[in-house]
Every structure is written in structure tokens, then in C-alpha cells.
Amino acid sequence: xxxxxxxxxxxxxxxxxxxxxxxxxxxxxxxxxxxxxxxxxxxxxxxxxxxxxxxxxxxxxxxxxxxxxxxxxxxxxxxxxxxxxxxxxxxxxxxxxxxxxxxxxxxxxxxxxxxxxxxxxxxxxxxxxxxxxxxxxxxxxxxxxxxxxxxxxxxxxxxxxxxxxxxxxxxxxxxxxxxxxxxxxxxxxxxxxxxxxxxxxxxxxxxxxxxxxxxxxxxxxxxxxxxxxxxxxxxxxxxxxxxxxxxxxxxxxxxxxxxxxxxxxxxxxxxxxxxxxxxxxxxxxxxxxxxxxxxxxxxxxxxxx
Amino acid sequence: xxxxxxxxxxxxxxxxxxxxxxxxxxxxxxxxxxxxxxxxxxxxxxxxxxxxxxxxxxxxxxxxxxxxxxxxxxxxxxxxxxxxxxxxxxxxxxxxxxxxxxxxxxxxxxxxxxxxxxxxxxxxxxxxxxxxxxxxxxxxxxxxxxxxxxxxxxxxxxxxxxxxxxxxxxxxxxxxxxxxxxxxxxxxxxxxxxxxxxxxxxxxxxxxxxxxxxxxxxxxxxxxxxxxxxxxxxxxxxxxxxxxxxxxxxxxxxxxxxxxxxxxxxxxxxxxxxxxxxxxxxxxxxxxxxxxxxxxxxxxxxxxx
Numbered sequence: 001x002x003x004x005x006x007x008x009x010x011x012x013x014x015x016x017x018x019x020x021x022x023x024x025x026x027x028x029x030x031x032x033x034x035x036x037x038x039x040x041x042x043x044x045x046x047x048x049x050x051x052x053x054x055x056x057x058x059x060x061x062x063x064x065x066x067x068x069x070x071x072x073x074x075x076x077x078x079x080x081x082x083x084x085x086x087x088x089x090x091x092x093x094x095x096x097x098x099x100x101x102x103x104x105x106x107x108x109x110x111x112x113x114x115x116x117x118x119x120x121x122x123x124x125x126x127x128x129x130x131x132x133x134x135x136x137x138x139x140x141x142x143x144x145x146x147x148x149x150x151x152x153x154x155x156x157x158x159x160x161x162x163x164x165x166x167x168x169x170x171x172x173x174x175x176x177x178x179x180x181x182x183x184x185x186x187x188x189x190x191x192x193x194x195x196x197x198x199x200x201x202x203x204x205x206x207x208x209x210x211x212x213x214x215x216x217x218x219x220x221x222x223x224x225x226x227x228x229x230x231x232x233x234x235x236x237x238x239x240x241x242x243x244x245x246x247x248x249x250x251x252x253x254x255x256x257x258x259x260x261x262x263x264x265x266x267x268x269x270x271x272x273x274x275x276x277x278x279x280x281x282x283x284x285x286x287x288x289x290x291x292x293x294x295x296x297x298x299x300x301x302x303x304x305x
Numbered sequence: 306x307x308x309x310x311x312x313x314x315x316x317x318x319x320x321x322x323x324x325x326x327x328x329x330x331x332x333x334x335x336x337x338x339x340x341x342x343x344x345x346x347x348x349x350x351x352x353x354x355x356x357x358x359x360x361x362x363x364x365x366x367x368x369x370x371x372x373x374x375x376x377x378x379x380x381x382x383x384x385x386x387x388x389x390x391x392x393x394x395x396x397x398x399x400x401x402x403x404x405x406x407x408x409x410x411x412x413x414x415x416x417x418x419x420x421x422x423x424x425x426x427x428x429x430x431x432x433x434x435x436x437x438x439x440x441x442x443x444x445x446x447x448x449x450x451x452x453x454x455x456x457x458x459x460x461x462x463x464x465x466x467x468x469x470x471x472x473x474x475x476x477x478x479x480x481x482x483x484x485x486x487x488x489x490x491x492x493x494x495x496x497x498x499x500x501x502x503x504x505x506x507x508x509x510x511x512x513x514x515x516x517x518x519x520x521x522x523x524x525x526x527x528x529x530x531x532x533x534x535x536x537x538x539x540x541x542x543x544x545x546x547x548x549x550x551x552x553x554x555x556x557x558x559x560x561x562x563x564x565x566x567x568x569x570x571x572x573x574x575x576x577x578x579x580x581x582x583x584x585x586x587x588x589x590x591x592x593x594x595x596x597x598x599x600x601x602x603x604x605x606x607x608x609x610x
Contacts, residue, residue: 086486087486181391181392182528182530182531183527184528184529188529202510205507205510205511206511206524208527214600215527215601216601216602217527217601217602218602218604219511219522219524222489222513223489224487224489224493225487226487253605256605257604257605257607259604260604291606294604294606296520296521296522297521297523297602297603298561298603299521299523299561299564299565300558300561300562301595301596301599302562
């Protein structure tokens, strides 16, 4: 089964304590696709300007990302410039140029409308809502968001939440939208607005998945070298949704493993700049990382316990 | 098998967003004992002043904490006053009065010297070293420390590390002592100084256990109400050491479960002020919390993986 992703396709310029990269592939839909395409076919909807190095997306197309929903508009592509200090959990935005992204209105191609899994990347909630009017009863719709929309589009965001099955956001955003500091309470509050599942991403501190009766947690993989955290959250979402699409069925077992696949793909994403590492890894690398996650957290229960 | 703990027995005054408590039982050896005594006999060595409400320690004695190594010195007891804001991971110290603790020289009673498990709570590394000269080839010696000793007693602390089997410290302290920001590197650096096992506690973000070939991680239990985080780290250590003492054997399986028991006891400690909740919980509560930890992180591997 395939995953439809709607989000940004950008050019990132990033500086970390370990190096810098200029105008490399970035954006939520790009990271999501590079990650999810390890597990299932991906259909991407987004926009780039006429300055975008489209040929650099060719490796994505070769691995099953359908780019026919990538619009080319007249103008400059979305650009983000950011920096990380030693605390790689905190990105400092230096500049953002929306370019053609500021007039983006997602148009879902006919052949994408029946995608069973839909991921609404972090864009204006009004556009996320527009996507929902163009898709045909998907099995699962997930959305991401960010502080900017929580502040500026709260009513629309709450309307969106009432219409999606799953929300992914980071700990700060969960606190901001719910106005609750405790993450369990924040997740319960968000669920009370509609979504049956809430995933709270804590960056290097792992991710919680809350549902009505269950809580699952997966740590971030303890890497000796975290090179560039940009895109980790979208790569997580890609691994999560891609794994669910591969399974086809949404069960508690599959959801838990999907969180682990998400964490595994996130852990690859941060090993190099941009989507470089995500393009390199092979199925056996993914399987080995998932096994390593199992080893990292598993313990045997005692018979008497 | 029994656990010997040497550490502080204090009176804490704590303010959290949820309430305040004055002159309640505190100190590393107190929390450790309240926690470990759920799992094994405990022998406590410490000092209090003549103002200490010794009778309040009676519940500990009743559950198997041998207080015959608790010295009563002339003077005031160790007092700590602190505050937590909404970020319960950060304690703000308002005042510390060492009192009789400033002249403390641990004397291990004859009947405690053969304890197979020894925990050196966070005190001056010179005193921690003195304890080592008084014990008779324990199976496992663990120590804790803090930023103050890392700054002021670095040579002695490194000497201690060369002589213990296991070190527990928090993430900030691991970074400080190793001068490495990455926690995997920090743990490897500490192991290179001697200890075979390093446990890095990240408060609400869980705990890593590193050994030569293995890494294990347990999250903190996601509680809706964290009332007072004071003593969580020492309660973790108590659960960890108490569980190992109960097992008697140090194996990878037992070490992993010990981290989970530590996390479980830490999660109880934060539910009320002081050692109150640790005194209330019953064996079935502990077993249920350990099962809940298993449920929180377990996922099934796929056959093909």
C-alpha cells in the first residue's frame, strides 16, 4: 500500500558543530519520502521554484517516490538556513524564505486520491484541511504541525485535529497546544480533540505513542556521532507511516513496530547532512537497526512478576 | 544478600508547583534504603545530628534497614532546601547546611563489612575511598557523585572510579567529568577509567546502562502527576542495587531487570514528598509497575527481521 505525503520540498543550509552544508535537499516531504520509500511506495505533493535542482530528486524517484504531484512554480524555492550548537536538540533558525511555498495550494493528482495512508506534513492547517477534501477515505490520516501554526492558526488546527487519526508533534508543541506541561496530560488533551493516537517526539530523548489504552515508548538510538539533526522528525514520520503502509493493517503490534521503524529511520537521518544517509542505507541496515532497538530496550520478565 | 549504603541522612525542605514540605526525611542513604529495602536487606552508614527525628526512621528499620551504622553526632543535621519550577528535571538549591555531615568519617561496623553489594552515595570521594578500605571484597561496588565533587575532587574521584565496578551519574555530570557532550562517548570515557558499567540517569528522560558490549535503556515511567522529584536518582540506585542483591548473581539479564526495578522505584519516589510513597508501596505495586515498564517498551520482532 502507498503513502501520500503533502509537505515542503526545500533547500536547507545548515551549520552544525561538525560542518556545514549549503542549499542541500530539505523539507518535510523530502525527508519523509526518503525515509518512507524504504518501506512502501510514496506519492509526494509539494511545490518547488524554477531554481530547484530537480535532478537531485532522481534517486527518490528511482526508489519508488512518485513525484508527479510535485508542482514547479515560477519563483524561488523554499529555503531554510539554520544552526545547531552542541545541544543538537535545539535548532536555531537563521533565515526562512518561503518563496513559491507562500502561494502553495496542494492539488492532489487523481491517481493519488485513493492512497490508504496520508501524511500531512507541517504546513498551514488550512492547506492540510484542503488536502482532506481531496482524498478518498484513507485508512489512516496523520498530521504534523509546529509552534508557528499553533500560535497563528489555532482554530484551524483544532478543526484539523478533529478530522485526523493521528498527530505527531514534539514535546514543546504538545505542551504549547494543550497548555499542559505534563506530557501524559498533554497527550490526553490532544486525544480529547479527536485523534485516536498521539505521538510526542522528544528528539534525542525518544518518542512516546499514546492511544486510548496504551502507551509505548521508543528511545532515540544512542549514536556516537549525531551529525545533523535536521529532518529527524520527518524521517521518523516516514519510517512510521511507511511501515504501517507495508503492513496494511493497523494493529497495536504494528503501531509499536512502526514507532521503532520511525526511530530507526530518524537515527539514520541524523548521521549525515540532508537525506544523504537515508539514500545510502540498504534493507539489511534497516533490519539491523531495528534489531538493535530491540536489544536496547528488551528485558525478560520474571516468572513470578 | 544485603546491600550496604553509605551516604547522607538529611532533612529536606522542598517546594514544588504542587506544594511544599519542611524538614522531611531526605538524603541519599535515606531514599536509597527506602527503595532497596523492598528487595533486599539494607545496612545503612551515615550521620545525623542531635536534632534528627530518629523515630521517623522506624518504618525503615521495620522493613529490614539496619540502622546500627547510623552515627549520632553533636550538632545539627544535614539540611537541604530546594525548589522545582515546572521543569521538574531541574532542582534549584536554595540552601545547604552540612552540619554534622561536614565532619563525617564513615565507620563501617564489623557486621557490615562483608556486605556483597556496596553503594557509595554522593559524598566526598575521599570518604568513598575510605569506605573501600573497610569492606571485605564485595561482589559489586557502585558509586554516585555530583558536579561539586567533579569540580573540587577530580583526582580523588578518578582514583575512586578505578576501584569501583559501576558508576551512576546524571547526564550533566557524565558530560562534565568526561568533557564529552555525546553520552555514548562520555560513558566510554568513564569506562576507560575503570568501571565496567556506567549508568547515566536522565531524570524524566530515563536511564542508559552502558557496559563493554551492551547498551540498555529504560524510560522514566510516564506519570500524570510528578509531585516531587527529590530523591528519584537515589531511589533508582536503591531499586537497582536491591534487585541485584535479591538475585545474588550479576548477569546481563539481571542487570537489565535491575535498571527496570530502579526506574520503577524512582517512579514511586516522585509521586509524593520525601520517602512517603516508597513506604506505602507493597510488593504487588512494585510487580505491577515492572510489568507496566515491560508493556511500555516491548515490541515483537518480525520473523523476517
